[in-house]
Amino acid sequence: MSSQDLLRYVDGSSTPPLEINPEYIKWNQSDQIALSWILSIVSESILTQIVSYDVAREVWVALAKAHASHSNICVLQLKRDLQNAKKNDKSMLAYFNHMRFCVNSLRAVNKIVSSSEYSQWLVKRV
Incomplete structure (x- = not known):
């Protein structure tokens, strides 16, 4: 994503201009490319959880939250395995x-x- 200058659409550093701003069309096109890229690489089971989002940043945040939750569960399980x-x-x-x-x-x-x-x-x- 960074090689295509799309990372800023998922990390929050690029915010959308107002829709009446002529730059909005360009911003939206780039955001949709970033969104398409993300949607094209996730599994079908994950896709069903994020397909309703319209903006790349929203998808990225949802994926991060889901992953963090899963990671925390894995950490707890690994620590339990070690202790037991x-x-x-x-x-x-x-x-x-x-x-x-x-x-x-x-x-x-x-x-x-x-x-x-x-x-x-x-x-x-x-």
């Missing part, structure tokens, strides 16, 4: 790989797990 993980009949390698997967997944969404916290989870559950 037990070695049981798993091999040590499988147990460590599961724990490492959870920690790396948390780190991927900028939820930092300290080394001491990770070590405590590993030792407590073995």
Whole structure:
């Protein structure tokens, strides 16, 4: 989007001029290109949730809210997995790989797990 100078239509830095302003037509055309681009890359299940929006910025905000909600649920689930993980009949390698997967997944969404916290989870559950 940035290579086509369309990012400003989704990040809020370009606001629409009044409809009576001659620049509105140009702004609306660019906004509709940005909107079309977004709508063309989302899955059908997501498309049904955002198809009613008319402006690229509205779609972008709706997608961000939906993603944030999903991310928060994933973070909670990963933390719960870490807290409840037990070695049981798993091999040590499988147990460590599961724990490492959870920690790396948390780190991927900028939820930092300290080394001491990770070590405590590993030792407590073995």
